[in-house]
Amino acid sequence: MSATRRKAPTVALGISPSPRILAEAQQRGWRLVQLQYCRYVIPPGLEIEGALLETPIPDPRTRKILARVRAAVRIGVAPTRGDRRLPAILPDQAAEGRLAAEHFAERGFHHVGYVGNRPLQELRTLFERFRDRAAELGMKCHLLQITPVERVVDLDSCILSKQKTFTDWLRTVPQPLGLLAPNDKRAARYAMWAAEAGFRMSVDIAILGRGNRLEICESAVPPLSSIDMNAGGRIGAACDLLARLMAGEPPPRAPVIVPPTGIVERESTRLLATPDPDVAAALRYLWDHLAQDLSVNDVARAVGVARRKLERAFQRSLRRGINDELRRKRLEERCRLLLATDLPVAQLGPAVGFRSLTNLNRAFKAAHGMTPQQYRTRNAE
16 A cells, blocks of 8 residues: 655745745745735635745734744844744844945945934844944944834925935035945935935945845946845745744744845945055956956056055055955955856856965855855855
8 A cells, every 4th residue: 555645735925936935845845825916815725834924923914824824934134023923034134234344344444324214123233233343443333314204295205305314414424435225225225315416426435235136236326236135045044944843843932043145246335445546556456357366566566566565555554465355355256256157166266366276165165164166055046
C-alpha cells in the first residue's frame, strides 16, 4: 500500500510576489494565493496554513487573515507594537545607520544630516546610530524633523510648505553635506528640492537613499545611491520562519533582524568632500582606474605630487592609506557587479583589478564574512 501523499501547504501573500518569493515557494512545495486578487478575503472552503504579510496587526485586513491561518510572518521595514504578537522580519536599522555614516566618512565629509518626521518614532534607531557613528568618525550630524500634517486639505500647499522647511534648513547647515533620507522616495524628492533651491548636487550636497528601489533610484536626478536593505535576505528569513511555525515551533520572542547587504553607489554620492585637491584628484584617479594594476607610485605620478606627500595627505584627510582605499573601492565595486550582472564570479576579479582569485576571495571574505558566490546567492531577489 502506497503512502498517502501529503497535500502541498497553501500560503497567502499579503505582499508583492517577487521572484525570490516564487523561488522559495517552489523549493518548499508551497501553493501561493495572492490576497490582493481576492480583496484580502480568503475564499470559503480554502484552507490556508500560513501567510506572509506586510501590514502590522492594527490593519483590519491583517486581523481577518490572522483569524484564518495557522501561522503568519510580517516582512516589515520598521518595528511596530504588534510585533510582540505577529512575528516580524525587519531590517537592521542600527547597521544601516552605521553604514551610511561610514559611506560619507569614506568620501571625506565633515558634516552629515538626516531629515525625518517629528517624532522620529520607528526610525529613531536609524538616526541615532547614524549620528553616533558619525561622531565617532569625526563628523557633525545635523537633524531636521518635519511635523507631518494629520489632515491634508490642500496637498500642493502641504508639499510646498515642507519644501520651504527643508530648503530653509539646508541653507543653515555647512556644505558639503552628506544627507541620509529615510527612504528612496524622500531622497529623490530632497534632491529635486535642493536643485530647485540652487544647491549643486554632488558638489554642495550628496544624498543617500534607503531601500535601493531601482524604479526610483535609476530615474531620479541625479541617480540615487541607496542602502540595499537586503530584501532577498528578509524574504528568505521570513520563509524559513514561516516553515518552522507551520511545523509547530513556537514563535520567536523578538523580531528577526536582517542586516543590509551594503550601499549601491550612484551619482548622488560621488562627491569627494575632502578640501585637499591632491587627495580629491588621487581618489578620482583611483576610482576611474580600478581595473588597472595600480601602485602608490602610479597614483602619485598621475596626480603630480611626491609619493610621501600624497600618503601623508591621505592619512590626514581620510585616516587611511592609498592602498587601503584602493582595496575598499575594488571590493565595493565587486559587490555591485555581483548583484547587477550575471557574469561568472571568476570573471569579475579582473574587472575590479584583482589579478589573483585567491587574493580576491580572501579579501572579500575578510570584509563581508562570506565568499562572493555566497554573497550573490544570499542577496538575490
